[in-house]
Amino acid sequence: MAAGQEIAMETTQPLERRVILAHKNGLHLTPITMLVQRTADFQCDVRLSFDGKTASAKSAVELMLLGATEGAELVVQASGADDAEAAIDCVASVLGDVSED
Numbered sequence: 001m002a003a004g005q006e007i008a009m010e011t012t013q014p015l016e017r018r019v020i021l022a023h024k025n026g027l028h029l030t031p032i033t034m035l036v037q038r039t040a041d042f043q044c045d046v047r048l049s050f051d052g053k054t055a056s057a058k059s060a061v062e063l064m065l066l067g068a069t070e071g072a073e074l075v076v077q078a079s080g081a082d083d084a085e086a087a088i089d090c091v092a093s094v095l096g097d098v099s100e101d
Contacts, residue, residue: 014045014079017088022096026069034094036060042087044080057091 023031039046039057046057050072055062057076068074076091078084 014077015084021072032063043082049075
């Protein structure tokens with residue numbers, strides 16, 4: 001490696017936030033469509049976990065299979081090349097309230 005060259009390293013530890021699902025009808029077609037559209041431009045991996053299941057925020061089918069209902073606590077994780085914190089903020093703004101935990 002030449003002197004002065006730096007290697008860009010991706011953070012292996014994903015950022016994580018807990019979000020309370022505020023949608024009256026749970027994680028249904030409207031918020032799922034919004035999530036998929038808004039996270040599509042992020043280069044990072046964005047995932048939601050609920051009740052032992054994990055889904056990509058970029059996959060409508062995976063999100064639907066989570067079966068999250070109103071008031072459910074979802075764990076949102078983002079990692080990768082793009083701004084993971086901005087991706088998590090985006091997901092939190094679509095889903096509802098940030099948990100105090």
